[in-house]
Each structure stands twice: as structure tokens, then as C-alpha cells.
Amino acid sequence: MEFTKLFELIIAASLINNFVFAKYLGLCIFFGVTKKMDTAIGMSLTFTSVMVISAGLNWIIYEFIMKPLGLGFLEIVIFIGVVAGFVQAADTIMKKVSPGLYYRLGIYLALITTNCIILAVPLENVSSGYNFIESLFFGLGSGIGFSLAMIIMASIREKLELADVPKSFQGLPISFVITGLIALAFLGFSGLITL
Amino acid sequence: MSTTPSYWHLFRNGIFGENPVFRLALSLCPAVAVTSGLKNGFLMGIAVLFVQTMANVTTSLLRKFIHPKVRIPSYMFIIATWVTVTDLGMAAYARDVYAQMGLYIKLIVAFAIILSRSELFASKNKVTPSFFDGLGMGVGFLLALVIIGFFRELLGKGSLWGYPIIDTKPLLIMILPAGGFFAMGILMGFFNWIDIKFFGGKGASGAGGSHG
Numbered sequence: 001m002e003f004t005k006l007f008e009l010i011i012a013a014s015l016i017n018n019f020v021f022a023k024y025l026g027l028c029i030f031f032g033v034t035k036k037m038d039t040a041i042g043m044s045l046t047f048t049s050v051m052v053i054s055a056g057l058n059w060i061i062y063e064f065i066m067k068p069l070g071l072g073f074l075e076i077v078i079f080i081g082v083v084a085g086f087v088q089a090a091d092t093i094m095k096k097v098s099p100g101l102y103y104r105l106g107i108y109l110a111l112i113t114t115n116c117i118i119l120a121v122p123l124e125n126v127s128s129g130y131n132f133i134e135s136l137f138f139g140l141g142s143g144i145g146f147s148l149a150m151i152i153m154a155s156i157r158e159k160l161e162l163a164d165v166p167k168s169f170q171g172l173p174i175s176f177v178i179t180g181l182i183a184l185a186f187l188g189f190s191g192l193i194t195l
Numbered sequence: 196m197s198t199t200p201s202y203w204h205l206f207r208n209g210i211f212g213e214n215p216v217f218r219l220a221l222s223l224c225p226a227v228a229v230t231s232g233l234k235n236g237f238l239m240g241i242a243v244l245f246v247q248t249m250a251n252v253t254t255s256l257l258r259k260f261i262h263p264k265v266r267i268p269s270y271m272f273i274i275a276t277w278v279t280v281t282d283l284g285m286a287a288y289a290r291d292v293y294a295q296m297g298l299y300i301k302l303i304v305a306f307a308i309i310l311s312r313s314e315l316f317a318s319k320n321k322v323t324p325s326f327f328d329g330l331g332m333g334v335g336f337l338l339a340l341v342i343i344g345f346f347r348e349l350l351g352k353g354s355l356w357g358y359p360i361i362d363t364k365p366l367l368i369m370i371l372p373a374g375g376f377f378a379m380g381i382l383m384g385f386f387n388w389i390d391i392k393f394f395g396g397k398g399a400s401g402a403g404g405s406h407g
Contacts, residue, residue, distance in 0.1 A: 022372050024228035028307060031223070073283060076301050077275040084268055116224050116305040123301055168388035169380075176380025183373035 006137045013141030016190055019117050020149040021183040026117030030150060031175055033108075040154035046108040048143030050090070051121050054083050055139030058122035059132055072126075079122045087112050117146060152182060202327040209331025215308040216339035226340060227375040229296045233356050236344025238292050240337030242281050242300055244330070247309050249277045251329030254317040261318075270313040271304070278304040308332065347378050 019025045033043045058079050066072055091109050094102040112118055121142055125135040156178055165174050209215070216226045230236040253273045254261075261269045282300050285293045293300070303309070312332055317325040348354060351369030353361035368374045 024224050024372065024375065025302070027223040027227065074279065076279050076282065076304050077272065080271055080275050080304055081268075084271060116302040119302060119305050120298065123298060127298070166384075168391055169384040170387075173380045173384035173387060176376050176383060180373045180376030180380065183371075183376055184368075187371065187373065 009137045010141035013138050014145035016192055018145040018186055019142055021186040025120050026146060029115055034150055034153040034157055037154045040150040042105050043108050044147030044150050046105045047146055050112055051143040052136055052139040054118060055121050055125060055135045058082055059125055059135040062126055079119055083118055205324055205327040206331035209335040214335040214339060215332055227379050229299050230340055230344040230347055231370040232348045233344040235296055236340035240340040243303060243336050244333030246277045246281055246303050247333040248329035250274045250309055250313055251317040251325040252322055254313040255322045255325035258318050270310055274309050275304045343378055
């Protein structure tokens, strides 16, 4: 029972309510880094892990610090502070412990703090009232959905290099139209699971 | 900025020269997310206008006290504070709209455009120019949202600001997520086309490569 619920949560967060195609979040990163496949993959890995960790971290802080003190109204300030602090810490630790990984993923870490999608996960967790495990799985599902979106987009954009696009549509405009088409396809997932 | 441009110039720059949505391609998420109707787009624009202006003014006032090493986190906290003010204000006075787009109001805090104006402009300029820079950027953003909202509501629901305008069956797709992307792509293409056709295509926004 519990397991099915978690599985449904992942499916719902990654496919049905995909952050990019159904909620329009993280678009700036989405369009910024999907020019090349390997950057897209690097970004996906970084994002998914940061999302899961920040979901857990923020849940603990919300439940054990903000709730007892009645600080719910400060959620924006506190969450952004926690994410920024955590990303900074991860940056420093990674540089010391695993320089190889740092040089591959470090540049993405810097971009993460100002990204709406990372902040959206804890905010959604709070407003949906998920418990600790559910929060983690929601973060994971969202991360998988975002990775999926980026990898699909990156592979299409690689093909797009060879296409003859009208001059005024080159670059972002055509990417938007393609995203619209993928979003239409993702619409097919709606109603797959009713939570 | 070595020379001090006129306030009108600063204001105009945000609307035409560096329009946040169509030219700088920053803060795209809300531009697509809340523009399924004219009213939502307008209110979102107002919220951003307010936060942008106030954050610019605050940053400018505090620019001598903030150590350069901790400037980014400091700006984030300034912005987060003003977003909280907006968020609570909207929750109190515009409940029906807030129910629809509360999440996106909270996410104003992560808009690249606001942080980038604090960093690039307000941290180096006096209070009054920063105020006008914020105002111009905010109005530019508001205009972009209103334009997108206008087309999407007109085509998708056949109405404007909730009042019915067209009688025929509307194109439902325009108010769905996919339609937001289409509208955005086509409008951007249109702005680029104007740019190429009439201004020689100096600053086409097609380059992309933005974040936030």
C-alpha cells in the first residue's frame, strides 16, 4: 500500500505534472543547457540530487524548527537560504573531496541557487502536506521528470542543428515551439493515475 | 556606468532596449506559466514590478554596507523579503487570483531578472536611478506578460479579462501548457522578425543561454 503510493507519487511528479511541460518551471535552465547532450546529462544528475537533498533538508527544517516557532510565513526566505547554504557547502566539499567531479559538475551547481525548480519542490511539499518519505520521493520524481525533459530536448536540438529554420525563429523561438509539441505529447499522460 | 543616463532613458531601456522577456530571455517560467489569461498576467506583472523596484531601491540603499563577498546571498535575502511582503499582501487582498498562482508569486524570488538588476545596476548606482531602472524593467516585464496573456486568452477562451469577446468555439490548446509554449515561441519569432526587418537584426534574442 505504502509502496504503491510512493510509486504513484514518482509517476505523477515525473510524467503527469512534469515540471517543465505542465508547470513551466525551470525553463531558463532548460533552454540554457540543452544545446549539448553531455551538459544536459550533467545538469540532470546535479539537479536530481540537489532536489532530493533539499526536499529532505527543508522538510526537517520546516517540521522541527519553523512549525514549532510559528515561522511558516517566512518559508520563502528560509528555503532560499537553506538551498543557497547547502549548494555553497556542496560546492566546497566537492572541490576538496572529488576535484574530478567538481570540474565536471561544479559550474552547474553555481546556477542552481537562482533556479525556481529547486525552490518549488520544498514549497510544493509544504503546501501538499507530504511526510518525510513522501517529500523525498516527490523530489526524486520531479528530478527524474526534469532530467527526462532535458534529455529529450537535448537530443531534438542536436537534430535541429541540421534543420533549415527561418531566420527569425532560430534559437529560442523554435525551441519554444518544440517544447510546446513535447508538452502536447506529455498531455497524454494526464489521467494515468488519480492521486 | 560612468555617465549618468537620464531617468527616462533608464525607464525606456527596460521596456524596449532590454525587455526582460523578449530581448534578454530572462525569467521565462512565469511568462509562460501565469499568462493563460490577461488578468493573471497583469497581476503577476504588477507583483514583479513592485518587487523589482523595491529590491533595487533596497540594494542601492545598502550597497555601502554589503561586503562584496557576501553580496549574492544578501541580494537573495533582500529579494526574498520583498517577495514575502507581496505574497502575504496578495494572499490577503486578492484571494481568487492567489489560489491560482500563489506558487508562482513565491517563485518570484528565483527570477534571474531581479537578481541580475540588483547585481548589475542597483549595487553600483544611487537610489533614484536604481528606482527608475527597476521601474522600467518591471514595466517591460508587465508589458510582455500582458501581450502574451492577451493573445492566449483571446484565442483560448474567446474572452478578455473574463469578458466574452468572440462567439465561436475557442482554440482550447492556447490555454493549455502547450499553447503557452507556442504563443511564446511565435511572439518571440515575431519580435525577432521585426528586429531583423526594421532594425537590421542587431540584437536578436535568439542566442539564448540564459538561466533562472
